[in-house]
Amino acid sequence: MTNDTRTQGANKPALVVGVLLLIVAVLVGYDASQQTITSTYGIGPTAMPYVVAVGLVILGLSHFVVAFREGLPQPDEADNPALLWIAGGLIFLIACIGLGGGFIIAIAVVFACTARGMGRQALAIDAAIGFMLGLIIFLVFAKLLTLILPSGPLERLFL
């Protein structure tokens, strides 16, 4: 891995990390300043957040320094479509569970999308495998562990 970002002046990823750390620090500090409960003895619940915020500020500023020196390690180029497939599957999962679509369908989609992202070209077959997997897991949890995973119309057929 060669590091040729130095020629551009500042290392962009390091700058971004620095800015993000400062934002987190501000969030933590602001939240602490809004708290109402104080402690009579010793230090209250706000002390630690302020310490963490100060630490994050120092780390953020250090990243700015690093950005102008060696920078962060230069990563290889990412396979973005692959990432999008997996992320898409996971976002569908969250939506499906949130909107009451049920566990089994969500799992089928996650399985199929992830396998697709990893390079398999058989979306329908993978969805079927994922469906079976989801069904088995749901039944094992429901019958053996008496733990009901999020249910939609489909799951209610089995309960």
Added chain:
Amino acid sequence: MDTLLSLLNGFGVAFEPAKLMFCLIGVFLGTAVGVLPGIGPALTVALLLPVTFKLDPAGSLIMFAGIYYGGMYGGSTTAILLNAPGESASLATALEGSKMAKAGRGGPALATSAIGSFVAGLIATIGLAFLAPLLVELAVKFGPWDYFALMIVAFVTVSATFGDSPLRGLTSLFLGIALGLIGIDKLTGQARLTFGVPELLNGVEVTTLAVGLFAVGEAFYVASKRARDPEEIIPIKGSLWMTKEDWKRSWAPWLRGTAFGFPIGALPAGGAEVPTFLSYSTERKLCKYPEEFGKGAIEGVAGPEAANNASAAGTLVPLLTLGLPTSATAAIMLAGFQQYGLNPGPLLFAEKPDLVWGLIASLFVANVMLVILNLPLIGLWVRLLAIPQPWLYAGILVFATMGTLAVNSSPVELGMLFAFGFLGYLMRRYDYPVAPMVVGLILGPMAEAQLRRALQISLGDPMILLENPISATLLGIAFIALVAPFVMKGLNRFKAAED
């Protein structure tokens, strides 16, 4: 001889048929999951935590012990046969192990790693059994200030001393501590950083963070660079068994590896990387056939594997006696304890001796089971390695989702899993270590509680931390460990300028 008596009692617990069964299931599951490429022991434990959810505490902790040791063993199989170490502690094993496998000596490599792990595990567990009560006696005298100082040492050593860049390690740690602030403050009831989201009041689950960072993050990472380096299984050719020569060359490295691994693991210094690499370089120096190193020397597998396992048992010493996790795996184990309202520490030894000693005895049992189970089952584990990568990672994400939903079935929890996964991917991409973040999340609130307790006792005087000899010494060690890498770097630069 109290220790022996307690240990015998522990064996009484561990030999109950139900407990033996749990241990066997744990060893089997741990190996099966640990063998999958890209899954280290930390992730194995995190993924399987929900499985133990409904068992009684003793049974599930015993299963845990099995999972832990099984996961370690599975990881070294992957390192040898795939040259894909699941964690940095098996890097050294992969160096020589994969070369041996390529040379058709995969069988003896796996055997020396299994038997070496067994020998190391056995010795280190004996060490644990005898060291733990001594440390408990010491720990009883610890005040909150001492605990706080100890945690600071753990923070520093986990994040700053090891890894490529102390800055990136500390960043990871501080993000973990910041996550630890989320939720209701235990001492006052003040809600912190919840932004009005009720799901956040209980704080961030350690398992959600760990599974997100390790499993989902790894899946993203592998997908992002899929096209570049396809993994290849090296088939096992020839005999599985070690020759007389192999035995002769293995036994001393096993013992030396154990001697490195256990003490370093037992210190709150975090990680098995140091002992494994120490062992590797020592074996390289002592070996009668130094020309074989780099081409598959059996000593280079035997030593680091023993060191790795011994340090795994070593990390249980601070975990059980002080409640101090010094590795990501230990942090997740601690989360497992807390799931049952158990707080490891000196009190646990006094209140639940059956449980603690049953657990320690189960480590012996798990060790024996591993070696009996794994030598004949190597063929099965190799077949697990052959699962096509797309299905493997799809399956991992399914299990990650399942585990998260079983603990807390809300879309917010899944959203966090996804967010942590993406964060884990970015951290991997830019070479930030993820383990300090998990340790920060679990140790941060503990350190805060101890500090506040200390300051309540001293009526707000922070000098109490420096007036007590133990805490003062520990803080001094932490300071040196924190500053040393930066100073060394400065010295190096100075040297470079001089040249």
